[in-house]
Amino acid sequence: MTDAPVLPPIAILGAGSMGGAILHGLVRSGLAAGGVTVTNRTAEKAAALAGLPGVTSLALEEQSTGNTDAASSADVVLVGVKPAMVPDLLREIAPALRPGTIVVSLAAGVTIATFESILGDDVVVLRSMPNTPSLVGKGVTGLAAGTRAGAAETAIVRHLFETVGTVVEVPEPQIDPLSTISGSGPAYFFLVVEEFTKAAVGQGFPLEDARLMAEQTFIGAAGLLEASGEDPAELRRRVTSPKGTTERAIAVLQDARLDLTFADATAAALARAKELAAGA
Secondary structure (H helix, E strand, O other): OOOOOOOOOEEEEOOOHHHHHHHHHHHHHOOOOOOEEEEEOOHHHHHHHHOOOOEEEEEOOOOOOHHHHHHHOOOEEEEOOOHHHHHHHHHHHHHHOOOOOEEEEOOOOOOHHHHHHHHOOOOEEEEEEOOHHHHHOOEEEEEEEOOOOOHHHHHHHHHHHHOOEEEEEOOHHHHHHHHHHHHOHHHHHHHHHHHHHHHHHHOOOOHHHHHHHHHHHHHHHHHHHHHHOOOHHHHHHHHOOOOOHHHHHHHHHHHOOHHHHHHHHHHHHHHHHHHHHOOO
């Protein structure tokens, strides 16, 4: 990130779990030289962010114009409120936005068309889908450009999200499928660790040791995968000695048809994403 450009003034409207994760990434990066203004509904939540360097944290219960105040002073505005709240928020801030302001959606299921129709022709819109590992700088963010987003605006937003991990640029129709992989994916991983921990307990280990072994085994395997650059199938083969214990365990997992299970799981997540987009 040392060669990344300094970012312009940024506002994060709704700095909850995801907005807060991005905020911490920006602060860690040192690239938000233009400053970051964030809003939250309560003074308690605002106070938790007020001490971060370069951050102005506003509580809407104390400053009812906080969203418009933050948006009017920013070149990039991240919208992090719940999807159902997005249209009202956009109508609130639209008159305060300067021409050329970049507005980025963090909201699942809300289309670029919705943003553009409310905000008008003078505002640039992009839609994003970050995930929760952004909190520790290991996120994956899907990014789709709106009809008025050019290369320069997209590059600014890309650099912003690169402060919290990796960015994958996709056309908007791929945002919902992407959400079933990188967006929901951490939950799949946590479930596997949870069940692996239970298996270790079943082998007679105390819970503390079982959890430690399960977590660190997966963390270590992920680190090896990243560091080696090898295909995961090749790394699996290297661990799986012919006629050994791992081969026997892998056979059980393959008989369970994990390929179909994951395909079904992501299909179910995509169906729900489409329901949410339709307001169901």
